[in-house]
Amino acid sequence: AxxxxxxxxxxxxxxxxRDETEDVRRTAVEQLTLFDDxxxxxxxxxxxxxxxxxxxxxxxxxxxxxxxxxxxxxxxRALEDPDPWVxxxxxRSLGTVGDRAAAGAVATRLLxxxxxxxxxxxxxxxxxxxxxxxxxxxxxxxxxxxxxxxxAAIAAMGRIDGAEALALLERFLRSAPPx
Numbered sequence: 239a240x241x242x243x244x245x246x247x248x249x250x251x252x253x254x255x256r257d258e259t260e261d262v263r264r265t266a267v268e269q270l271t272l273f274d275d276x277x278x279x280x281x282x283x284x285x286x287x288x289x290x291x292x293x294x295x296x297x298x299x300x301x302x303x304x305x306x307x308x309x310x311x312x313x314x315r316a317l318e319d320p321d322p323w324v325x326x327x328x329x330r331s332l333g334t335v336g337d338r339a340a341a342g343a344v345a346t347r348l349l350x351x352x353x354x355x356x357x358x359x360x361x362x363x364x365x366x367x368x369x370x371x372x373x374x375x376x377x378x379x380x381x382x383x384x385x386x387x388x389x390a391a392i393a394a395m396g397r398i399d400g401a402e403a404l405a406l407l408e409r410f411l412r413s414a415p416p417x
Contacts, residue, residue, distance in 0.1 A: 240269020248275050255281055260290050267296045271303040279306040286312060291321040298324060302331035310335060314343045322353035329356065333363040341369035348375070358390045365394025372398050377406065 239247035254266035285297035316328045348360035379391035
């Protein structure tokens with residue numbers, strides 16, 4: 239029902255969003271953006287802030303497919319979620335949306351998150367968003383002793399326009415370590 243977004247199914251899908259079974263709620267929330275209905279966005283924001291971690295992550299993922307202008311604000315607020323996997327999905331969604339207005343919040347998450355996978359996602363998103371300060375944020379990370387961090391920063395640098403980024407990438411092409 240959600241895949242096709244039939245309007246006559248909307249009330250049933252909305253009911254599933256409030257089901258007692260987490261998997262039912264998660265699946266229903268994942269489908270919401272396929273419906274053209276004004277109740278969708280508020281329900282996604284509610285699920286993102288109040289449900290279990292898997293449902294919050296599903297709501298964050300769904301918001302990447304929403305066209306509501308307030309989606310970026312909702313996702314930025316969710317960067318403070320206590321669950322690292324929710325924060326990871328939120329970052330992925332922000333990268334998909336591609337709104338540079340989120341760059342500051344993403345950079346803060348990169349610098350202060352304790353979960354390695356969240357930091358790696360933030361590095362990628364900084365490259366995708368390409369804010370003015372992207373080079374300054376990523377360049378020090380290319381020298382990180384943590385190979386995952388340095389490789390992610392180098393890869394993210396490949397998305398940035400500018401002579402500085404290109405020169406850095408050329409330098410890495412000539413570096414001794416093949417990675």
